[in-house]
Amino acid sequence: MKTRGYFNGFGGAYIPEILVETFKELENAFLDVKDDPLFWNEYKTVLSTYSCRPTPVTFAENLTRYFNGARIYIKREDLNHTGAHKANNVIGQGLLVKRMGKKRVIAETGAGQHGVATATMAAKFGFKCTIYMGEVDMERQRPNVFWMEKLGAEVIPVTEGTRILKDAINEAFRDWVANMDTTHYVLGTACGPHPFPEMVTYFQSIIGKEARKQIIKITNKLPSRVYACVGGGSNAMGIFSGFFDDPVELIGVEAGGRGLESGRHAARLSSTDASIGIAQGYKTYFLQDSDGQMKKTHSVAAGLDYVGVSPILADLKEKGRVRFESATDKEVIDAMSLTIKKEGLIPALESAHAFVQAFKDAPKLDKDDVILINQSGRGDKDIFTIADAFSDPGWKEFIIKKAKEYNA
Amino acid sequence: MLESYIKNRLKEKEILLMTHIVIGYPSFEDSFRIIEEMVKAGVDLMELQIPFSEPMADGPVILSANQKSLAYGTKVAKCMEFAKKVSKTFNIPFLFMSYYNILYKYGLKDFTSFMKDAGIHGAIVPDLPHEEACDYLKAMEACNLNPIMLFSPNTPKDRLKAIASYAKGFIYCVARKGVTGSSTSFSDEFEAYVNRCRKETDLPLAIGFGVKEKRDIDFLRGKADIAIIGTAIIKLIEQKGIEHIKEFIESLTVASTKQNSS
Secondary structure, three states, rough: OOOOOOEEEEOOOOOOOOHHHHHHHHHHHHHHHHHHHHHHHHHHHHHHHOOOHHHHHHHHOOOHHHHHHOEEEEEHOOHHHHHHHHHHHHHHHHHHHHHOOOOEEEEOOOOOOOHHHHHHHHHHHHEEEEEEHHHHHHOOOOHHHHHHHHHOEEEEOOOOOOOOOHHHHHHHHHHHHHHHEEEEEOOOOOOOOOHHHHHHHHHHHHHHHHHHHHHHHHHOOOOEEEEEEOOOOOHHHHHHHHOOOOEEEEEEEEEEOOOOOOOOEOOOOOOOOOEEEOOEEEEEEEOOOOOOOEEEOOOOOOOHHHOOOOOHHHHHHOOOOOEEEEEHHHHHHHHHHHHHHHHHEEEEEHHHHHHHHHHHHHHHHHOEEEEEEOOOOOOHHHHHHHHHHHHHHHHHHHHHHHHHHHHH | OOOHHHHHHHHHHEEEEEEEEOOOOOOHHHHHHHHHHHHHHHEEEEEOOOOOOOOOOOOOHHHHHHHHHHHHHHHHHHHHHHHHHHHHHOOEEEEEEEOOHHHHHHHHHHHHHHHHHOOOOOOEOOOHHHHHHHHHHHHHHHHEEEEEEEOOOOOOOOHHHHHHHOOOOEEEOOOOOOOOOOOOOOHHHHHHHHHHHHHHOOOOOOEOOOOHHHHHHHHHHHOEEEEEHHHHHHHHHHHHHHHHHHHHHHHOOOOOOOOOOO
């Protein structure tokens, strides 16, 4: 490889020898498209005709009045095809796969968003598609399994390990080491071995590029702060990358789960529970024990429930460029309810983490301040999970009735 | 020293056998018994795998052995003590096999010093290409240990040479694409791969991934120096029991003693 993909010691490519050539090929293909202005135009065209780019920025007037502080704006990644920012990355990688001449794509998925996005891309571009999904996540997100299968993807349940996202990543790698000649692994987030963190960030940077222009056009100024939730970190890297050179505070919000003190969370950069390690092909902060074995994580949002975090964010944390906070499951549900009631917007549980911190900060800021939240995905398609999170009695009654119909 | 042990041994045997266990699976007591049986059966060297929660290069059988060992509460420190005891008890070379995070978290210098004191000869770390291995190679060198490097069938010539320049003891040639445990078709194409490897190094060549029966070892005889058996023995233990190890290993190596025709 031309470079090792280090960000002040985080990143790298800790890959088995059998994959070295494949990564070299991928890095070359990525560097080619990065240097090719026609590629970015093609990418933008596909996203503007197949997805909903540019996604709008919405002024949250009622929330602004409610908190009586900073003016709150929301970048609407939820309006992408398949309902999340994941579409950006998969279309980018899909175009790359076409250039490399491969015919099959594989992907891991946690919540199912990235799996569904990859399956739509594969259907559109005519690739064979296999999605690895932890057994636990398949139960949590059955509707996404339904859609992936309808889109023609084979969904393979991962029954090893903790049976969630990290285990699905391991299985996807195991498939790739056997099939790399025909297959590209569409990694879903800004993690994993080089060039994935940089490449996924590059595709997601479209969010920040648009958002910066839009917010300046609407408000005539830069935002004081930009908020994004952080699982692997791709939506955060996407929106933050538009503001790195500006005097804008960037805030990443991780899953606080049942609270940091409970140990049941997925806060790698906002708690003291994580330490530096090497797993899944890269070096970053992992939630691991003193032996280096990965720990169980917890979040109400399956998409934030990951042991590692983007090596680029780990670097930005150490440099102090990004502030990291966490939001508990309960705070997330409250922020989501409030956003639904006040604005008629339905953020995904993942995205609602960013709203929690923005709502904590907004009242303390001046009325002239502008803050921007990345609504990375929409929540309405996750009705089973969200109805459970709300413990909604009407919904439960409906499901019981529906089950009876199937049993009849 | 490991290299000369292997080369001396090859004067008496056409092909050597390296076996593998996951430490603490099915239990520490059984791990010890398994090694005892293997040594009795004439195994020439052994890799002791310290279990890791994310064993990316391993197939379902070894993956599950890693997970079960961890679920029973296996800790790295206990694996290290176990390896020390084993290497003091049995008179064959032992190597560690694990993923880089285990060594990294233990501390590379502490890890290699421990290996030296314990008499462990070297280590196999499948997720550590030489470009990322600077600190590891230094620590191994300082303790006079053998970093076992890996070749793969799609490694280009220049890279084989580069890898060989960091390797000591022997080279682990991954027989094919994929993970440990699925079968390998040993063919002419495979022979060409081994010849490619041979050209770039004088170190002995060990073949692993998919070596599971006498037929495979017969094929490798005369081509490779060491046959590595991993998954096949874990399966045997799971299906038949530890008492069958010796018989199985003896059946593999039968007729592998060089005929002295003088």
